[in-house]
Amino acid sequence: MKILVPVKRVVDYNIKVRVKSDGTGVETAGLKMSMNPFDEIAVEEAVRLREKGAATEVVAVSIGVQQAQDTLRTALAMGADRAILVLTEESPEPLAVAKILKVLVEREKPELAFLGKQAIDDDMNATGQMLAGLLGWPQGTFASKVEIVDGRAEVTREIDGGSETVSLTLPAIVTADLRLNEPRYASLPNIMKAKKKPLETLQGADLGVDLTRRLTTVSVAEPPSRKAGVTVKSVAELVEKLRNEAKVI
Amino acid sequence: MSEREAMDFDVVIVGGGPAGLAAAIRLRQLRPEATVCLIEKGSEIGAHIVSGAVIEPRALDELLPDWRTMDSPVKTAVSEEEMYFLTETKGYRIPALDRVMPHLANHGNYVVSLGEVCRWLAGVAEEMGVEIYPGFAGAEVLIENNRVVGVATGDMGITRDGEHGPNYAPGMELRGKYTLFAEGCRGSLTKRVMAHYDLRKGVDPQTYGLGIKEVWEIPPEKHRPGLVMHSFGWPLDDHTYGGSWLYHFGENLVSYGFVTGLDYENTWLSPFDEMQRTKLHPVFRPHFEGGRRLIYGARALSEGGLQSIPRLTFPGGALIGDSAGFLNTPKIKGTHTAMKSGMLAAEAVVEALATERVEPGSFTQRVRNSWLYEELKSARNIRPAFARWGMKAGALYAGVDAMLLRGRAPWTLHYRHADNETLRPASLSEPISYPKPDGKITFDKLSSVFLSNTNHAEDQPVHLHVENMPLWKTVNWDVFRAPESRYCPAGVYEVADQETDPRLVINSQNCVHCKTCDIKDPAQNIDWVTPEGGGGPNYPAGM
Amino acid sequence: MTVLVFVETEAGQVRQASRSAIAAAEKLGDVHALVVGDAAASEAAAAAAAKVPGVAKVLKAGADVLAHDLAEPLADLIVSLAGNYTHLLAASSAIGKNVMPRVAALLDVQPIPDVMAIVDADTFVRPIYAGNALATVKSSDAKKVLTIRAASFDPAPAEGGSAPVEAVNVTVQDTTSRFVSQHTPTSDRPELESARVIVSGGRGLQSGENFHKYLEPLADKLGAAIGASRVAVDSGYVPNDCQVGQTGKIVAPELYIAVGISGAIQHLAGMKDSKVIVAINKDPEAPIVQVADYSLIGDLFEIVPELTAAL
Structure with a gap:
């Protein structure tokens, strides 16, 4: 079984981004970039499935600018076997990404595409579901446990107030949630070895896919800042404020 | 530790600052076939770089003569220069700066983000074939038959109790015929190498400063690119060395910072609060009004100069940059000297590679024969004059030294004390009352540390070793009332239960790797060791 | 304009998050509520949805294949109903986030998740970077597929309305995905x-x-x-x-x-x-x-x- 793992290059989760003072977007120039944390979890799970013998090959894919190559090298250092870089503009929309991935799925013919549930930059939480829709494959989103049993994927999913298990025919799409696993480190020896693993580069424009953006960003603003706090005199006043002003109880 | 993998290189460089990167580039220029591996504990090159920075391009001119035609981040030339002596309410501008304080004249220099410069240099080095691995901390010096044969990176995935966690990954041995330590001020491996080879024998103790920096974005109409301001005097008393800087550079950016000499005496002094309150002075305040603070960081720097530089080489390697203490304190510049030292060490190593010498010993002679030595020699008496006679008399001496002696005084002033020996007990120190942060110009430590993007992987051993906790109680608390809670610019040290049962709480996750605790702790009871690689601040572009 | 809202119910009531989605939908046009489930569950859900003021019509889809809100048949169902609507909405719940992007892909639309404010029929505010920035985005798609952040819209009341209920003929049949089990923690204390x-x-x-x-x-x-x-x-x-x-x-x-x-x-x-x-x-x-x-x-x-x- 081959597993395709799309990974996205995003602003590192330790960095607090700031809105540009002209309100046109978020300042990303010169910030540390890393693999999207949910994608790391997906890579880890795919590599574990291969190590357990449930999968034979793990192919990492990234779609974006040339520097996304570094993200793919990280995936290779974590244990992916080879990588494909599709060059496009920075951070295409999930719809465009799903269309590109569909082309790659048709070419690579994996039985599982394992994605992170969302990217921590645009927080769309959409690409996995959209790829499943375009391919007509079943989807197991927000996975906290994945097992391959008798040619099906048993996926335990995080839902509101608990979890549920679904059984999917293969091929299928799975998206990783936080509790699925704790990804391994890309160790220094493995980073050195990853330099020798194959990495293929494709031009997004050559894939015959419409990449036109459907959303335009009108403006980006900082969230309203915290109001200054107040000191209340009594328990009754506190309860009243929580109920009627803050509306949290 | 047989499970550890190893790899051989001609040269291993520890630290990706200006010294390490200049050395790496020079090595490949002189000996393109040499294998060069550089590791950096920050998550990326530049992540741990803090500097003003006004840089003198002299070393860069020598290293990359074409740099002006390259796409470098060295862009904002110094255009105006102002130096102030401050009293609490007034600022007196020093006239004829280039004659009174010629070492501070910045014509031909550039205001830069040194982090960006390092990222650019790293790109140049990688293109030349240097292997650069950020996110890996040198945790151990490998010494065999009394020769340094490389370093080992730290193990990853060790739990707080020291056990192997589920993601445990052993460190790796990076073995080099020669190893260059370019860790910056107070390097943790440098400290071990100095001790092992007794490199500080016969030289003055090193003296340090703590630089705390903020980067601001200000309204375009207020921005004067290339403006360079410095101040001394208020808010520090006459016994305390230090002062502030404020530079306009880049796209509406202002670099502001404050250096406090770590030989300060008053245990109640808080470098962080000195830095905050200086912004309120009428000379500086207008620069911040209407702006927003973007980045915060801190780093210690070596101020001792020539008298404090240790022996530079040992079997199997050398110390370069601020690890050795090449900063020119009166000039408040260390980038060009760090780079030059790295380049000279590279030349010595190339010679040693060819002759298979154990020690790249020609480094010392090369330093002596270079402008680097001339520069540090002529500056050597200024910082100790301040230490001896205070700020005003020190400044007077500096003027006399510059105008009359021109740095060629026949005497050399020495440092008498290490910085950890200068603190006066709490009972003999006058408490200092700092203004409360206003949330607009001045801020508290917590919101500041957030702007350094500092993070350490959660479950790992505390990397700030207090060797003897009872000693902390009897010395740090009973005598000095926990100076670490004030000098630490990141709020790492807090004292719990002060009234009943004082205990030191170490929030090691906040640590911005400035090394001040390792330097200033009165009993030298705190040992700073590298945490898991990739930890610490993540300074973005602009820093 | 008419807007379709996929509505979730729980214990005979429309869930609060879905009532927030209904409130958001009211800003865009007439609201039709879609409820699903097996025959019995969809009947009860339709009755609950009909009571929410602001709902003009309830579409009831009852079929065993829809019993567990599996994304595959549910998305096919919503797509089959999409023709008459300018906007398709759901709460930003686990179910909404699971199904709506799939719907959007099948309609060749870029979905807009976690909507916090509606500027106009094409323009919406949503959080990015974990809420550290709020982006106002304008969609050029003919249909909009949105999920609604519950905390940003005061929910419509649970009672007080009486919308007509219309049964939907369910033809979708997807067998690629199958429900196995559900687990809700026994401890009352949340994590x-x-x-x-x-x-x-x-x-x-x-x-x-x-x-x-x-x-x-x-x-x-x-x-x-x-x-x-x-x-x-x-x-x-x-x-x-x-x-x-x-x-x-x-x-x-x-x-x-x-x-x-x-x-x-x-x-x-x-x-x-x-x-x-x-x-x-x-x-x-x-x-x-x-x-x-x-x-x-x-x-x-x-x-x-x-x-x-x-x-």
């Missing part, structure tokens, strides 16, 4: 990271017994998780996994009640993103008071029982 309300205690409680005696009844009343400061954990009042802070768990509930916590930097770092912070402390100068929305200064051993009784 720290996902709790809506957290009651957190510190050094001020003075002992582990007081933690149980004072904080647990309050947490029970609020359905809250229990957290602690590092000092409380270090002093052995509560186990390690309760620790909130930079070295413990980082939480952002809707309501965080800090009891007897001074607010050391490392604790504040772990909870400062909470929506509403309440500090109960004897020291008006404590750092926690500086970040709290509401502070009550006094003896926690008097205040906490009084608060528990008042709720």
Whole structure:
């Protein structure tokens, strides 16, 4: 079984981004970039499935600018076997990404595409579901446990107030949630070895896919800042404020 | 530790600052076939770089003569220069700066983000074939038959109790015929190498400063690119060395910072609060009004100069940059000297590679024969004059030294004390009352540390070793009332239960790797060791 | 314009998150509510949805294949109904987030998740970078597929309306995905990271017994998780996994009640993103008071029982 793992290059989760003072977007120039944390979890799970013998090959894919190559090298250092870089503009929309991935799925013919549930930059939480829709494959989103049993994927999913298990025919799409696993480190020896693993580069424009953006960003603003706090005199006043002003109880 | 993998290189460089990167580039220029591996504990090159920075391009001119035609981040030339002596309410501008304080004249220099410069240099080095691995901390010096044969990176995935966690990954041995330590001020491996080879024998103790920096974005109409301001005097008393800087550079950016000499005496002094309150002075305040603070960081720097530089080489390697203490304190510049030292060490190593010498010993002679030595020699008496006679008399001496002696005084002033020996007990120190942060110009430590993007992987051993906790109680608390809670610019040290049962709480996750605790702790009871690689601040572009 | 809202029900009522989605939909046009389930469940859900004021019509889709809200048949169903609608909405719930992007892909539309505000029929505000920035985006798609962030829209009332119900002929048949089981935790106490309300205690409680005696009844009343400061954990009042802070768990509930916590930097770092912070402390100068929305200064051993009784 081959597993395709799309990974996205995003602003590192330790960095607090700031809105540009002209309100046109978020300042990303010169910030540390890393693999999207949910994608790391997906890579880890795919590599574990291969190590357990449930999968034979793990192919990492990234779609974006040339520097996304570094993200793919990280995936290779974590244990992916080879990588494909599709060059496009920075951070295409999930719809465009799903269309590109569909082309790659048709070419690579994996039985599982394992994605992170969302990217921590645009927080769309959409690409996995959209790829499943375009391919007509079943989807197991927000996975906290994945097992391959008798040619099906048993996926335990995080839902509101608990979890549920679904059984999917293969091929299928799975998206990783936080509790699925704790990804391994890309160790220094493995980073050195990853330099020798194959990495293929494709031009997004050559894939015959419409990449036109459907959303335009009108403006980006900082969230309203915290109001200054107040000191209340009594328990009754506190309860009243929580109920009627803050509306949290 | 047989499970550890190893790899051989001609040269291993520890630290990706200006010294390490200049050395790496020079090595490949002189000996393109040499294998060069550089590791950096920050998550990326530049992540741990803090500097003003006004840089003198002299070393860069020598290293990359074409740099002006390259796409470098060295862009904002110094255009105006102002130096102030401050009293609490007034600022007196020093006239004829280039004659009174010629070492501070910045014509031909550039205001830069040194982090960006390092990222650019790293790109140049990688293109030349240097292997650069950020996110890996040198945790151990490998010494065999009394020769340094490389370093080992730290193990990853060790739990707080020291056990192997589920993601445990052993460190790796990076073995080099020669190893260059370019860790910056107070390097943790440098400290071990100095001790092992007794490199500080016969030289003055090193003296340090703590630089705390903020980067601001200000309204375009207020921005004067290339403006360079410095101040001394208020808010520090006459016994305390230090002062502030404020530079306009880049796209509406202002670099502001404050250096406090770590030989300060008053245990109640808080470098962080000195830095905050200086912004309120009428000379500086207008620069911040209407702006927003973007980045915060801190780093210690070596101020001792020539008298404090240790022996530079040992079997199997050398110390370069601020690890050795090449900063020119009166000039408040260390980038060009760090780079030059790295380049000279590279030349010595190339010679040693060819002759298979154990020690790249020609480094010392090369330093002596270079402008680097001339520069540090002529500056050597200024910082100790301040230490001896205070700020005003020190400044007077500096003027006399510059105008009359021109740095060629026949005497050399020495440092008498290490910085950890200068603190006066709490009972003999006058408490200092700092203004409360206003949330607009001045801020508290917590919101500041957030702007350094500092993070350490959660479950790992505390990397700030207090060797003897009872000693902390009897010395740090009973005598000095926990100076670490004030000098630490990141709020790492807090004292719990002060009234009943004082205990030191170490929030090691906040640590911005400035090394001040390792330097200033009165009993030298705190040992700073590298945490898991990739930890610490993540300074973005602009820093 | 007519808008279709996929509505979730629970225990005979429309879920609050779905009622927020209905409220959002009302800003865009006439609201049709879609309810699904097996025959019986869809019947009950339709009755509940019909009662929500603002719903003009309820579409009821009853079929076994729709029993468990599996994304594959549900998306096919919504797509089959999409023709007449300008906007397709759902709550930003686990179900909404699972199914709506699939719907969007099948319609060749870029979905807009977590909508916080509606500027006009094409323009919406949504959070990016974990809420550290709010983006206003304009869609050029003919149809819009949106999920609605519940906290941003006051929910429509559960009762008071009487919309007509229309049964939908269900033809979708997807067998690629199959429901196996569902698990809801048996403990009443939610987990720290996902709790809506957290009651957190510190050094001020003075002992582990007081933690149980004072904080647990309050947490029970609020359905809250229990957290602690590092000092409380270090002093052995509560186990390690309760620790909130930079070295413990980082939480952002809707309501965080800090009891007897001074607010050391490392604790504040772990909870400062909470929506509403309440500090109960004897020291008006404590750092926690500086970040709290509401502070009550006094003896926690008097205040906490009084608060528990008042709720």
